[in-house]
Amino acid sequence: MPAPATRASHSRHAAASLLLACAAAPAAAAEAPAWFPSEWGVQDQRGAANRITPERTLAALRLAKTGRIHSLAQPFRSDMPIWGGRSFQLTIPHADEPPSKNALTANLDFVAGELGQVGTQLDGLGHVGIGDLYYNGNDRREFVRRNGLQRLGIEHAGPFVTRGVLVDVAAYKGVQRLPPGYEVTAADLQGALARQKLSLREGDTLLLRTGWAQLWKSDPAAYTGNAPGWGPQACEWIVRQKPAATGCDTYGCDVVPNPHDAAVLWPCHQIMGTQAGIYNIENLDLEALAADGAHEFLFVMTPLPLVGASGSPVAPIAIR
């Protein structure tokens, strides 16, 4: 059912599409496609996670041949690379000793920080918008509240159990890691896939390897500086492959700075996330996966249902 009162008008819609179109691909402005309502209906809050059907999950489970599990999460530490003035602090509280005959003792953890957007984390559909408009035309003025988003919270995502495909562009380009500011193109993705003898399927999780995770521990300042990543054309191609999620081993996956126009920020977040409803995982560690030659695998990720959060810390795994 449409909910006219809580949906942006057609004129705002057209304006926003035009705005993004102009920014990202000027020539396409005249034919800017409508990006909402989404293909999953005007009330949908789950986006591309809808592509994770029991059939695809079952097929993905069949990809595992050895049961060997790769953890793709970076360790969460207060001194890890954190972009954008965010923070993460873990404190062990004093251990109270309740009186007991069995000498019970216990430790807890107190965590404070921008939890859904630090460390290895999943961007939900409430994270990035085009002006006031977010996925499926939701207007942030109507859904953002102090103690949580009233629509598009990460609790709507659900679990991801899908075919995972590592697109190892660093290996394709024959480098240890892509240089800062390198724009990964659609041709790069296609070339890397061809080298790996794989193609993408609807509902997949596509993981881009740039090699950037090598800097996580060794050089946190470099990690959060200029970085390789995909550009708008690559992302438009990705959208057409219909993945459920994407991910990469940098802090934002978009190339930084944007080589087309440094004043257009994180365009892929809007193209893939806001418009196409695709989830994005950041700060993955893909080194061991690549070293193992794992290009196609069972991918599992279970976001925390933090009600009203824009994202979630995650610890995704790949199983071969």
Added chain:
Amino acid sequence: MPAPATRASHSRHAAASLLLACAAAPAAAAEAPAWFPSEWGVQDQRGAANRITPERTLAALRLAKTGRIHSLAQPFRSDMPIWGGRSFQLTIPHADEPPSKNALTANLDFVAGELGQVGTQLDGLGHVGIGDLYYNGNDRREFVRRNGLQRLGIEHAGPFVTRGVLVDVAAYKGVQRLPPGYEVTAADLQGALARQKLSLREGDTLLLRTGWAQLWKSDPAAYTGNAPGWGPQACEWIVRQKPAATGCDTYGCDVVPNPHDAAVLWPCHQIMGTQAGIYNIENLDLEALAADGAHEFLFVMTPLPLVGASGSPVAPIAIR
């Protein structure tokens, strides 16, 4: 390799075993078994998660026949039931608007609270001890530090991809939910398993359903009050089944109060966790799983590698 300087002496060991033995099962004091070093070696920090082998993972993956996924996590909200004076607060920060041509906007989340020990969460091996002694004889005076445990942190657990078995004691007893203070016995577990025509295998994750999750939203105060749960004899039986993890739908899984001696607190945390290295999941929502008649399934849980934390929030899933 032994590390004598960081291991408790035999006399402390014996004393602690005796203490627990006296508290939990007086008659067994004379034959108190040594509980460390653990069966996985004196340096092991992973405990029963070592039982999750590629072979068992692969076998568990084969259990899925339909690809239907059940989420077992309760939603994380600041008004959820929280036991023990802990807290959870989610705040959406003001959205800064970086100047951009593409009208980029974004929301973040700020979380503060005892994160590893609220909501649906996994107890790690650094959570509960017997006096100063924790899993594998680690002495908390040597490993607890203000910004994280230096041993036994949850980052050592790794992912859980195992056979999952729901032991539906509420259904076995023919009640909507077990009453407060009801002690689940080994006979109850065995009876429920027999009714379900299932037996446990090494490396499984055993999930006890009491029906308590029904109170999560409807009566948070009742949820965190006296609760059903397992008692020491049941837990000793569980230890002998060699699971990787256990879990339940209450806030602590131990019966509260302890009907044998109210001054013996959380004995199963010590019997299964501290001594046997078995991980325990609390505050699960097992209602939909039970309603679906799912008793045996692929279980997946991926703790966040919060370095030095005593536990982790988790969003486990069951796949049939």
Added chain:
Amino acid sequence: MPAPATRASHSRHAAASLLLACAAAPAAAAEAPAWFPSEWGVQDQRGAANRITPERTLAALRLAKTGRIHSLAQPFRSDMPIWGGRSFQLTIPHADEPPSKNALTANLDFVAGELGQVGTQLDGLGHVGIGDLYYNGNDRREFVRRNGLQRLGIEHAGPFVTRGVLVDVAAYKGVQRLPPGYEVTAADLQGALARQKLSLREGDTLLLRTGWAQLWKSDPAAYTGNAPGWGPQACEWIVRQKPAATGCDTYGCDVVPNPHDAAVLWPCHQIMGTQAGIYNIENLDLEALAADGAHEFLFVMTPLPLVGASGSPVAPIAIR
């Protein structure tokens, strides 16, 4: 110097004045006074704290005759009355023991919460606005940032060392405490002052006693429910007395609910704070002060210079 680019236009100004005027005092709409630039200049960020001159401070210091100090702050506890979904959690971290020959041990405190707006606290000029307009016409779209207000932060307030006047309306009305929803009028304030044989002077801090602090410990739920407080007419009278600050013993000082129109929220916050630049202190404990018969005194309050915060926790004192 005017800063046209960062100031609201005249039309917005007029509209906002009209809006407030209509809401709070319909008859005055035609003559709605311009409320910015403020009397302290278009760039001023300090408001009525400018009234605290060395001369007035010196005169206030001379009011003390005995040196007896009254603390006016309520104790900060996690179970104190907290209005509006805010939070306060104090945790004592585990005490690390650095190796030392002198057996040094130490405790710290970890605090998380809406610190400037819980407990006994001072509202700064960045706390409340009329639409986008805040004190001195500052537009929140231009100064609110995720990690702090870029204008009107509490660090601009400076210390308050002024004459303090307790206006004991509960005593004037002959009640233990004013009832919930009781509107303190200008006549009440004037009557209480006459009874106390005192008049207000420019630069004073005016403290309204309703008796509400009696509920702080005994009935936290009642404390944060409907409450007595001042109404718009009283506040317009207060503005004309030119105080530096006001304060009271409830959680907001405005009467709740607003008896004139329940849909007009916290009008005194706008009349005194936003428009007149007067600071307001909430959750004071005025019981001992009143019991001591202290109506005129040296008042000292030193807000924490939390850069970019909307307010500060405070522990004001009165010295006789």
Added chain:
Amino acid sequence: MPAPATRASHSRHAAASLLLACAAAPAAAAEAPAWFPSEWGVQDQRGAANRITPERTLAALRLAKTGRIHSLAQPFRSDMPIWGGRSFQLTIPHADEPPSKNALTANLDFVAGELGQVGTQLDGLGHVGIGDLYYNGNDRREFVRRNGLQRLGIEHAGPFVTRGVLVDVAAYKGVQRLPPGYEVTAADLQGALARQKLSLREGDTLLLRTGWAQLWKSDPAAYTGNAPGWGPQACEWIVRQKPAATGCDTYGCDVVPNPHDAAVLWPCHQIMGTQAGIYNIENLDLEALAADGAHEFLFVMTPLPLVGASGSPVAPIAIR
């Protein structure tokens, strides 16, 4: 009334005294004075703040001749110098817009960090101990709890309204600021006081200026490195002057490293705080005060009554 069950035995007392005596001043070991019960009685939790009597407060108030106020607090920012792995994060939450006819808008602040021990802050009597023993012989095993100290919390301190004396050792030594590792001696304090033609009186607040505040903004890393400060002999002399509080413009006031023995950590914290019950203020900004030639003044500081905290952020003032 003595409380034998909650007080350390004489033997522990003697041992601790000996330990500190050996560490700080070997020759004095034979005559190690008993340091508890304190001169204010066995139950006292307020220490040297007891010296702030109405008479002394009144006399201090008379010191103000001009009404000019100096703020002595450093601005609290997340990028300020923070020693010891502590943290401070201020977040402005999203501003919810409650529906109102008067267009009410409001900003809040969310703060997370080791609040009582970062920025300009006051060490309470529960902050530092000698082994398990704290001020007045309180045993930390009996009073430290996860959600607050059950004795010696900063809420016992009360307000400080005293004579303040700036001891400008940097000026006395004719340097812009004392060098890192410079030990301020009793002779330095006495020489600086003689130069200033002042002597100390019981109940004073003594503020040591090293000039270190000059580095607060300009070089945060240098600020928290090796620093000038007082040594044990100076502190023993200070104890004999019977101040209520001391303070300085470095992060710990003790000289770092300890030139007598680098393995004896923060000895003045134990000599002045633990044993003598004197409060200590850290991270003061004394530059403007010194530039104004203010050596004797009215000093006011009002710690927040954070129940059970080891310290409090403060914004002390000096009035001439």
